[in-house]
Amino acid sequence: MNAIQYIFIHGxxxxxxxxxxxxxxxxxxxxxxxxxxxxxxxxQNSTYANLYKAFSDYCESVSEPLNLCxxxxxxxxxxxxxxxxxxxxxxxxxxxxxxxxPKTLLKLQNILFRFxxxxxxxxxxxxxxxxxxxxxSMSELDFSDKLKEISxxxxxxxxxxxxxxxxxxxxLAANVTGSKLRIIGNAAHEVNKDNPEKLALELAAFYR
Numbered sequence: 001m002n003a004i005q006y007i008f009i010h011g012x013x014x015x016x017x018x019x020x021x022x023x024x025x026x027x028x029x030x031x032x033x034x035x036x037x038x039x040x041x042x043x044q045n046s047t048y049a050n051l052y053k054a055f056s057d058y059c060e061s062v063s064e065p066l067n068l069c070x071x072x073x074x075x076x077x078x079x080x081x082x083x084x085x086x087x088x089x090x091x092x093x094x095x096x097x098x099x100x101x102p103k104t105l106l107k108l109q110n111i112l113f114r115f116x117x118x119x120x121x122x123x124x125x126x127x128x129x130x131x132x133x134x135x136x137s138m139s140e141l142d143f144s145d146k147l148k149e150i151s152x153x154x155x156x157x158x159x160x161x162x163x164x165x166x167x168x169x170x171x172l173a174a175n176v177t178g179s180k181l182r183i184i185g186n187a188a189h190e191v192n193k194d195n196p197e198k199l200a201l202e203l204a205a206f207y208r
């Protein structure tokens with residue numbers, strides 16, 4: 001029998017190594033699989049629809065029930081999949097995740113992206129044009145009407161300093177039945193980088 005997989009999905013601007021410290025702090029070793037999102041879009045147009053299709057195909061290739069843990073973009077993908085395929089997901093952890101895209105914020109981000117030099121994106125996996133195209137394609141995402149249908153165990157996490165996503169985290173917790181909300185101190189949006197030890201403690205307790 002294969003080991004139960006715990007799948008970690010990084011955020012936009014991160015890479016699979018962004019989870020290394022968090023996983024190293026887990027007191028009980030798990031079969032952790034850290035996905036590399038840019039590789040899912042190899043030779044494809046950088047749109048959310050293409051990324052989600054590739055992510056879904058990967059999840060379908062795993063025979064065991066899934067424990068999904070995603071930050072930001074990774075959380076959106078995990079949430080989308082859990083709604084579409086509830087029978088496949090054993091647990092869901094959402095970190096700094098929006099369930100209804102803030103259109104104004106996305107527009108501001110894209111304006112900033114356009115003025116940033118291409119070199120600023122070199123270590124992020126996606127090229128500058130891919131960043132802009134991907135975020136533009138996400139503007140209409142809205143899972144509001146589906147949240148109450150989620151039936152698996154759900155942990156919602158947000159950094160105490162993540163002002164943009166705190167409201168969404170609390171709203172998610174209010175709308176996803178039986179979910180747990182944890183606010184992690186000394187962390188902004190990238191909780192897996194800002195406070196990986198505390199994040200690992202919360203994950204370990206949740207997975208038990």
